[in-house]
Amino acid sequence: xxxxxxxxxxxxxxxxxxxxxxxxxxxxxxxxxxxxxxxxxxxxxxxxxxxxxxxxxxxxxxxxxxxxxxxxxxxxxxxxxxxxxxxxxxxxxxxxxxxxxxxxxxxxxxxxxxxxxxxxxxxxxxxxxxxxxxxxxxxxxxxxxxxxxxxxxxxxxxxxxxxxxxxxxxxxxxxxxxxxxxxxxxxxxxxx
Amino acid sequence: xxxxxxxxxxxxxxxxxxxxxxxxxxxxxxxxxxxxxxxxxxxxxxxxxxxxxxxxxxxxxxxxxxxxxxxxxxxxxxxxxxxxxxxxxxxxxxxxxxxxxxxxxxxxxxxxxxxxxxxxxxxxxxxxxxxxxxxxxxxxxxxxxxxxxxxxxxxxxxxxxxxxx
Numbered sequence: 001x002x003x004x005x006x007x008x009x010x011x012x013x014x015x016x017x018x019x020x021x022x023x024x025x026x027x028x029x030x031x032x033x034x035x036x037x038x039x040x041x042x043x044x045x046x047x048x049x050x051x052x053x054x055x056x057x058x059x060x061x062x063x064x065x066x067x068x069x070x071x072x073x074x075x076x077x078x079x080x081x082x083x084x085x086x087x088x089x090x091x092x093x094x095x096x097x098x099x100x101x102x103x104x105x106x107x108x109x110x111x112x113x114x115x116x117x118x119x120x121x122x123x124x125x126x127x128x129x130x131x132x133x134x135x136x137x138x139x140x141x142x143x144x145x146x147x148x149x150x151x152x153x154x155x156x157x158x159x160x161x162x163x164x165x166x167x168x169x170x171x172x173x174x175x176x177x178x179x180x181x182x183x184x185x186x187x188x189x190x191x192x
Numbered sequence: 193x194x195x196x197x198x199x200x201x202x203x204x205x206x207x208x209x210x211x212x213x214x215x216x217x218x219x220x221x222x223x224x225x226x227x228x229x230x231x232x233x234x235x236x237x238x239x240x241x242x243x244x245x246x247x248x249x250x251x252x253x254x255x256x257x258x259x260x261x262x263x264x265x266x267x268x269x270x271x272x273x274x275x276x277x278x279x280x281x282x283x284x285x286x287x288x289x290x291x292x293x294x295x296x297x298x299x300x301x302x303x304x305x306x307x308x309x310x311x312x313x314x315x316x317x318x319x320x321x322x323x324x325x326x327x328x329x330x331x332x333x334x335x336x337x338x339x340x341x342x343x344x345x346x347x348x349x350x351x352x353x354x355x356x357x
Contacts, residue, residue, distance in 0.1 A: 037222045048217060049209040058212065066220050073223035124211050128204070135204035154198065155205040186197050 035079050039086055040069050047094050053151045054098035055105075056140065064101055068093040091156065092166045095148055102144050138188045146181035149174055 044065060051061035068090060076083050083089050128136065139147060148167060152158045160178075164171045 037224060040222050044220075045212070045214050045217065049212045052212050053205055053209060058216065061212075062218060062220070066223075069223040078224055124208075127211060128207055131200060132204040132207045135200050136208060139201070139204070150201060151205060154202045155209060182197055182201075185201065189197065189200075 036069070036073050037078075039080070039090075043087065043090060044069075047090055050091070050151065050156060051094050051098050053155060054095065054147065055101050060101055060105075061098075064094060064097045068097055088162075088166070091152075091158075092168075095152070095166055099144050099148065134189065135185070138185050141188065142181055142184060146177055146184070149177045150181050150185075153178060 047065045047068070048058070048061050051064045052058055055061055055064065072080070072083075072086075072089070072093065080086055139150065142150070145167070149163060152163045152166060153160075158166065160171050160174045163174045167174070
């Protein structure tokens with residue numbers, strides 16, 4: 001005869017632990033996980049592109065996107081409970097993570113020489129036309145906030161209100177930042 | 193002029209983003225598969241840490257209680273348990289009682305003070321001579337015989353036995 005366990009909570013925890021170990025050993029996701037996995041497979045490429053436009057190099061962009069999805073899963077679970085608009089959440093998270101990456105890179109550049117992979121690859125530069133390369137170089141000279149506003153506006157095609165919500169600033173700030181950034185681009189491109 | 197810069201910017205961003213294709217992306221597991229392994233590892237480490245802490249606490253508790261128990265037990269052990277080391281180890285503190293207790297058996301130690309004080313000479317002769325023989329085996333089993341009233345009566349009856357002899 002099997003008697004009842006004296007510590008039911010402990011036994012339940014051990015059962016969950018063994019179940020997680022089995023799931024990890026199989027490499028299969030736990031039950032009820034397709035929501036975030038579908039979002040990952042459908043949105044990963046566009047988010048990596050957005051991150052590349054913000055941080056220039058592909059490896060950093062992939063790291064940013066992967067960290068964002070991992071944080072989303074840990075915070076909201078596989079079913080994305082409590083997330084009303086996952087796409088907007090992801091765009092905001094990628095923008096903030098890219099900003100953090102650029103900040104870390106700027107801090108590191110103050111002490112050590114920049115690693116070669118932080119710039120676009122040579123073949124990527126060669127594949128672009130002269131006008132595009134010139135524009136990307138000018139874009140790299142903007143501040144992080146100005147670059148975010150321009151990328152979200154002219155590549156993600158977000159409105160001023162959406163950009164304001166994404167960056168958590170006012171619409172007036174978005175408008176003035178975009179105006180200032182375009183003026184800088186105009187000056188730099190006109191000089192050449 | 194503004195429209196030209198905006199269009200150039202839009203084209204440049206689209207061209208740069210178009211360079212990133214799905215084939216160029218490295219393989220990354222989905223977040224459910226990538227994030228499970230870390231908590232499991234953490235939980236295993238937590239289980240190991242909790243188990244180690246529990247074992248350490250149990251060890252400390254055992255050591256503390258084990259060191260506290262022998263202190264009262266050790267003085268009690270030489271009295272009833274080992275009769276041989278007790279007289280050798282404690283002749284100085286208990287001089288007079290040990291002399292009377294040493295001839296008696298170990299089982300009769302509790303009744304010795306009662307029986308010895310009233311009839312010291314009679315019991316000595318009685319318990320020494322026949323007690324070593326068959327009465328020594330019967331005495332431990334029957335404690336009431338060694339009690340004060342029972343022990344004194346056979347002594348008084350002993351003179352009655354001698355006339356029968």
